[in-house]
Amino acid sequence: MADASQTEGDRSQGSVQFQVLPQTMPAQPASTPASMPASQPAVKKASPSVEVPPFVSLPPIRIVLDRDTYTRQGKDPIVLWGRLETDMPLPVELTGGALQVTLIDPQTSEAIAEIRHDAPTRLPAPFELYLQVPADIRTRLVLGEVRFCDVQGIPLASQSFTIAAAVEELLGAVTENFPQVTPPVPETKTLNVNLSFWISWKRPKPSTALAIATNKRNPCPPPLLRLHHRRQAGYLMCLRCLLSIRIGSIASPPLPS
Structure with a gap:
């Protein structure tokens, strides 16, 4: 009975040492597992990382560009x-996350390009993506x-x-x-x-110019001038005749009756 109580005390003491100081836990004797009852399971060493479904207890994530x-x-x-980035003071492990970038044409509201890239496995962490805009746009x-999605494609953060x-x-388009x-x-x-009066005074009419040109070829005076001279000559001849008659009557003596 004393041995049984002593064995139970040793087992509880070894369990406490494993939880508090897992790195310096003393080696247990080989007879200890054999001395345990069959109904009591043996104590196993705890795993350093626990398998947890991804993003079950994930803190809020934000994307900063x-x-x-x-x-x-x-x-x-x-x-x-x-x-x-996250609000957690300690790094957060991630598995299966992805960064997805979508480019949209504002005129048609259609997606013109989509890019998917694996996310970092630990947050906070930087990322760098190369985007190529189609040339025909x-x-x-x-x-x-840009969105951060989980394994199932559900977006958890976007920017x-x-x-x-x-x-x-832009200047060329304008x-x-x-x-x-x-x-x-x-x-x-x-x-x-x-200005017709000025032109008529400055330039002679074509008929007048033609008459002048004809007169240049013929040295005789125009017919009107010739008639005028004839009248003057007639007047002179009449005056001469009258004067000669007058003078003759005065100079010659009267004839006898």
């Missing part, structure tokens, strides 16, 4: 850098979302971001949409002044 807007430079890939702004085109590409417009030329108002 280095920026909210990324710039697309031609065909160069976009580097998405961020961190997975004509939109200058792309919406993006949105945007991808904008470069300044040169130039294409708005063609260059030349300023209107001011209209010159002209005054409608009748």
Whole structure:
């Protein structure tokens, strides 16, 4: 009876030493398991890691990105850098998590690209993803979302971001949409002044010019001038005749009756 109580005390003492100091637990004698009753199970060493279903007791996770807007430079890939963080002071082990990135066209609300990458196995931890925007996308702004999903694909955290085109590409798009417009030329108002009298005085009429040209070929005076001279000559001849008669009557003596 004393041996039985002593054996029971040794077993309880060994169990307490295993729980408190598992690294310095003294070796038990080989006869101890044999001395235990058959109904009492033997004490086994505890495993250092316990198998727990993934994300059963996982604390809240958040995704922190280095920026909210990324710039697309031609065909160069976009580097998405961020961190997975928790509120736990100690590191948290993860198994089977994944990071999923989706790019959306804001004009059509359709997904244009999807990228999936394995998540880090311990949080907090940084991550780095390379995104390639399709070349046939004509939109200058792309919406993006990065999600942290569990093994079953259920999102546990998400963060949105945007991808904008470069300044040169935006300026080129503005130039294409708005063609260059030349300023209107001011209209010159002209005054409608009748200068026919000035032209007629400055330039002779064609008929007069033709008559002058004809007169240049013929040295004789015009018919009107010739008639005028004839009249003057007639007047002179009449005056001469009258004068000669007058003079003759005065000089000659009267004839006898």
